[in-house]
Amino acid sequence: MSQPAVAKRYALALFQLATEKQMIDEMQDQLQIVEEVFAKTPELMDVLTHPKITIERKKQFVSEAFAELSPTVQHTVLLLLERHRIQIVSEMVKEYRFLANEVRGVADATVYSVKPLSADEKRAISQSFASKVGKHTLNISNIVDKSLIGGVKLRIGNRIYDGSISSKLETIHRGLLAHRS
Template sequence: MSDAAVAKRYAEALFQLGNEKGTMDQLAEEFHVLKTTFDENNELVPFLKHPRVNNEQKEQFINNVFQSFSADVVNLLHLLAERHRIDIVPSVIDHFIRLVNDAKGMEEATVYSIRELSQTEKERLEKTFAKRFGKQAIKITSVVDPSVIGGIKLRIGNTIYDGSIQGKLKRIERGILTAN
């Protein structure tokens, strides 16, 4: 079974568990922190997958490092480390967050712009794109990207809305190249 399919199954199980216990929001918050931890620490996965580190040492490490997390999250980490699948944690988190957002009628988006967006600009974008996608809300993360030159580029899932000057220049270039 592929890692994506396995990650999806773990995410669905956690979603059901969180739904039954009423801890969905807490799990989602903890998973955001956990994903950041896994993304920023390149040695974490290799350490937890290393054959010379036995399961007892992995369990103790997970208990010490993630002691502030809920038992469900810690148990997931124990289970994945024991089954040598710790590298799918970010994928499990992504699937879980997607399930939570779908249940709430939400979507997460990333906006790339030349400067940090003001709160008013974020709110306008959230309202506009929430209507366009038929969602109740959109949570925007702003990323400063100097290559945008001007305007914005917005990514929601696999869809990109490119209203940047860089994007317009590339479209003009493609038009000129295909005309020749």
């Protein structure tokens, strides 16, 4: 089974458990911490996948590193470790976030713009586009891309809304070339 499929299964199981316990948000916050720890310390993955370190030592290390988190999250990380699937932890967190956002009516969106967006601009974009994708709101991450010249390009899932000047110029350019032939 592919790693993304396995990550989805673990995320779904964890999400179902969180739903039963009415801890969706708390679980997401804790999983975010796990993801950040792995992202900020890539050596951790090296240690946890090293063949010469015993599984008992790895478990002890994980238990100590994540002692502040709920037993459910700790158990999930330990389970991934025991089953030699610790490398899917980031993908699992991403899948959990997706499931939690679906329940809340939220979608993640990436907005490319020439300059950083203000909070008001992000809010306006969220209000304008959330309903177009059947959501209540959008979690917007902003990426500055000077090549757009002006306007914005928005990615929500596999949909792209391109209102950038560079895109409009490209369309005009293609139109002129088509008429020239």
